[in-house]
Amino acid sequence: MVTAAEMLSVAAFLEGRHAQAFPSFGSERTGAPVVAFCRIADREIRLREPILEPDCLIVQDPTLFKAVDVFAGLKSDGYLLVNTNRSFVDLHIDQIARRLPAGHAVAVPATELALKHVGRPVPNAALLGAFAALGELVHFASVQQAIEKTFPGKIGAANVAAASEAYEIVMAQERAAAAV
């Protein structure tokens, strides 16, 4: 998750913007719930408080819904991206999703895509690919570059492939939402 926030900040940086990525600070142990933040702006970011009211929320592990209120603070016109191959209804978050503007809540099977392209359950790149499609805060090309910088060589290419497919999936959903 920290990697995702960092890659996102790199993507923004590559576009000449200011970005600040930082983890929720703690002594994380493998598997424990983790939150990471990313601020993107067109001027220097001075603010050092954690993001309490995000514009976008990316949920990497929907099983956490039961343990943590991850939606607290999500702005009413915010974006929600969930890593899942199930429906929002199945996840019992369809109500939350419905409160957001159309096309702002998207599900993408990022882990599945990672397993398909990378061979391991590492959904970060796929989620970022999906995120590039969502709200168009960063361009996919920047995300691709950021992924390639973080993972050089074949693994990078595999991650880009996962991201690319996720991007397409979300773009399809966006187009569908727009069509409605």
Added chain:
Amino acid sequence: MLKQIEGSKAMAEAIALCRPEVICAYPITPQTHIVEGLGELVKDGHLTDCEYINVESEFAALSVAIGASAAGARAYTATASQGLLYMAEAVYNASGLGLPIVMTLGNRAIGAPINIWNDHSDAMSMRDAGWIQLFAETNQEAVDLHIQAFKLAEELSMPVMVCVDGFILTHAMERIDVPEQPQVDAWLPPYDPVQVLDPAEPISIGAMVGPEAFTEVRFLQHYKQTQALRLITDYARDFEKAFGRESGGLLRAYRVDDADVLVVAMGSVCGTIKDVIDEMRDEGIAIGLVTIVSYRPFPTDELRKMLAGAQDVVVVEKSIAVGVGGPLANNVDMALRNLPDAPRLHSAVAGLGGRPITKPSLHRLFRQASVQPWEGTHFLDLNERIVGREIHTTRKKRRSGPTAENLLRRLATEGDAR
């Protein structure tokens, strides 16, 4: 070169650019990424002519640096919190021996209760140890301060502690301009020690000094720090000329012109405060910020001049001198002493043990200072209910034992603390 890079990594690169000859590493959160970064740079051959030593404790880390520095090598180490306390004896020793060691402090609270998150208690514990203490507001400044630190240390034969907020800066990935090697080489000359262990010219370093000369030794140490006040300013100016950006110096003013309220703070919280000030200025409130970069030596005169015209001074600091209040506030108070029509001083302790300092809280605090000033030390975002209950209980039932545990017990039983 501009990079999107983690603060610790950028610091590691900047420290490497300073060509340290001996680096002592002992892991402690949140300093680890810096020494890890340096270790990689040494191992992968980016940083040559450097001994990277994995020591067995912070006490050893600074001790190894002491030995290396006394033997004429540019020495560096990093620590935080308990680690700084564990090396406390060596901290005093390094300055007493006049050794220009540079150490990064990834600021972190001190236990018990054990806490790995950011505040300034660790730096405060060593504020009288004879080191220069510089606080970085941003990761860019953290990078730049390290470069200045080596030059300052070596010019003054005095160790320098670069204080960087743990996690908030050390673990943040952001846009940082990491200088190029030729730039740093041109600005920072090689280490030329004034005293060195050399068989060709043997000396004894570390004599025992009795009452007949100890006062003089301490006077000279103090005098040297006052000299440092000028040098820190000069070097910041030189640095700006060479690198094209303002970094370091004794203190920095932000929108202080005609300000009725002046906030004084150190470290990364200044960024958040600036945003708050912008918003308040937009609302027409005459408020500004003075950022203390050099906590030791403390820029008393410069600060006094800056604060002279204000009506209210609010000190926001991430430390508490238990039983007294905020140590920074105490120092600011010293600067205001004997000032005719001195502004009112309001002391606030915030962000202890990593509690976020949020804009809403700061808004409230700054407004309150002028309209509803408080007595003594204000603890920002204190859970009054919990402490009230705890005080009440202990009054009723005299019970020794750790307050922290009692609090935790209460938190557990009462659910969400806020």
Added chain:
Amino acid sequence: MSEARETLAPGEAVQRLKFYQKGTFTVGNRLVGEDERSVQASQDRSNALTCGHRACQGCGEALGARYAIDAAMRATGKDMIAVNATGCLEVFTTPYPETSWQLPWVHSLFGNAAAVATGVAAAMRVKNKRTRVVAQGGDGGTTDIGFQCLSGMFERNDDVLYICYDNEGYMNTGVQRSSATPPAARTATTPAVGDEPGNVFGTGKSVPKIAVAHNIPYVATATVADLHDLERKVTKAMSVHGARYIQINVPCPLGWGAASHDTIHLARLAVECGLYPIFEAEHGRITHVRKIRKQVPVTDYLKRQRRFAHLFKGDRPDPRVARLQAMCDANIADYGLVAGADEEV
């Protein structure tokens, strides 16, 4: 040795001269070449620790330090730096404005001499200098407060020779117990009162053995009573690189309650009774043991020291003397301190 009683062939006799002539055990020997004499016999020895220091009369540590550092100075061609832990040695040699040292020397803290030495060695390595580093301290600064840094230095195999001047207590602060204080010894913190007066049995540690367990290139114990052995060991230690440890038994007239002129005599008795085994080890294995030359009962050693006087107060023999003798006997058995019939002493 029995063959010496027979008529010798001339050539054989000449060979023996070096060994048997008088003065074999003395500091010098005018009959052998300069290069075969001890460092301390030389008119141009370094006197790295020179006159005017403020050690007590008959200080074993002052003596041991000069022995060791002078030997190291010869071995390194005076290209060396010393690091000193806090303690008697530091206090009596460097009270402002005078220092007794005649080599580059640094004192930092009580417990960090090994780490400071690591730093000095690192500086030398990074600067491509051949200058060698010796760290030194008392037993308190070594076996107690400095132990962690010492172990770290060992474990990293840093290029440092650490010399511990073992006077079996905190003498600088007024004779308190350390982990090197022998059982039954009276100190200020183990007074000779109560059911078990003096230091209790079954406590303390052997840092030389612990050093051996670090598998470092060289470990040795030595004594001011055997200069030749001591100088040989320091010289040998300086001929190798990596972490090295030498622990030298240095009697303290003040702390032991002994006559100032008895310093070397006591050190000798400590070895000859078996209480202080003298050995050396390389890379984790004991390679040499200094045999007892003239074995004495431990009482010969104990009776000359007031710190053990309480053992001899009563009418009946104190059973703890036998326990101390048993410790000697165990050392003798464990280290093979008494030469067999076929071994040369």
Added chain:
Amino acid sequence: MTQNHPFAITLDVGTSLVNHTGSWRTVRPEYVHRLPPCNHACPAGEDIQGWLAHAEGGDYEAAWRALVQNNPLPAVMGRVCYHPCEGACNRAQIDSAVGINSVERFLGDLAIEKGWRFDAPPAPSGKKALIVGAGPSGLSAAYHLARLGHAVTIREAGPLPGGMMRFGIPKYRLPREILDAEVQRICALGVTIEYNSKVSNIRDAMRDGGFDAAFLAVGAHIAKRAYIPAAGAAKVLDAVQVLRSMEGEDKPLLGRRVVVYGGGNTAIDVARTARRLGAEEAVIVYRRTREKMPAHDFEVEEALEEGVLMKWLSTIKNVDGGSITVEKMALDDKGFPQPTGEYETLEADSVILALGQDVDLSLLEGVEGLNVRDGVVEVGPNMMTGATGIFAGGDMVPSERTVTVAVGHGKKAARHIDAWLRGQTYAPAPKHEIASFDKLNAWYYGEAPKTVRPTLEVARRTSSFDEVVKGLDESNALYEARRCLSCGNCFECDNCYGVCPDNSVVKLGPGKGFEFNYDFCKGCGVCASECPCGAIVMTQEAI
């Protein structure tokens, strides 16, 4: 102080030299000389430790020259001296005494081999001294007087020099060429020996010869007799006679079975001589036990090795032709032998009496002031008899009768004669305290057992007069010399220099010893404790 150094914390090296810790001292060490027990025990007054010190350094000529300062006969002495020095030697308490005697012999033999000469005498004093008797005492006195610049004449009654060294000691113990060489070296100093020149009246001889002083050393050459009833063709001889005749052309005929009566060294000598002359059986009859025998044990041992038989606790009652009657004795409570009435008969072709010797005092007849008691002449502490200008020594004065004592008398008398001739009084330097074993720190001496001198195989000893005890070769001699502990005298072992915790001993360089730097010496006393040879004492500082 280099300007840049941090004040007070960093110091320039060696600055503690301004701190004179000598003021702490309440006792101070001082270098002393103590008298080595060997020197103290030497009847000839040799500085044994002194010459051994030269020898152990390999400078044998210096050693020999130091030796002959006191004794001109080292090669002789190295053979015949009973070496009381070794009996006193401290080394015996470590392993065994230093073989001083054998090193002395080595030096003496080497001097002969190399042809080393005595230093030439100083300018003549113009005084003349007469010495009567060319035995060890006379030769010694002549040597010393000559070296003091006096003109010396020896008058010897016999045909050859040496006295009892020639006529009392068998060749197998003292080869004659050795004796001759050392006598010749004395003569080369300008000493005149007149042989076959018996002085019958000393005062006449002095007056006639214009001598300013005389030293009498006529020895004791008259054998004591005991009354033993003898019958038939019993052949009863005395030991002096037998040994003397060994020096002539005709060797004595003693027969197949020889009985020697007596228990001294002469008895042993004569019995061993008898074996060499072909006696199948040589029996020593002595009235007490072996332990009580005056003869030296090593000589008894050598005799036994050569097959000499011993008959302890026996007296000869009578001699009858080819046999003798012996009465067994028993020791009483006080250790005296008492007759038992038990008798035994031994076969004997000859009986040799070795019961001691008397002095021929005829030359002193008519000399005034003399005191003669028990057959010997009494002398004062300055060796002068009751008669002015007449000194005496050796076997003719009351003392132990050994060659070494005689040589010592000669030296002592010569010094007093010299002073007397110059109108002065000779006062020997006061003796130092003896360096007894408790003054040493014996730890520092390595174990080094004494070298046993090679001895001739027994088979050859009974068939020839070849020297029984051989000398040491150089390496052995060096080894033996180096066993010396140098008791009471610094041998530059560097211990004090090394063991001082305050570097307060200054080493002055080879041969120059050490001195204390009292500016820094704190008086701990380690130097004195660790001095191997007891050459440092601690004395109270005046308060």
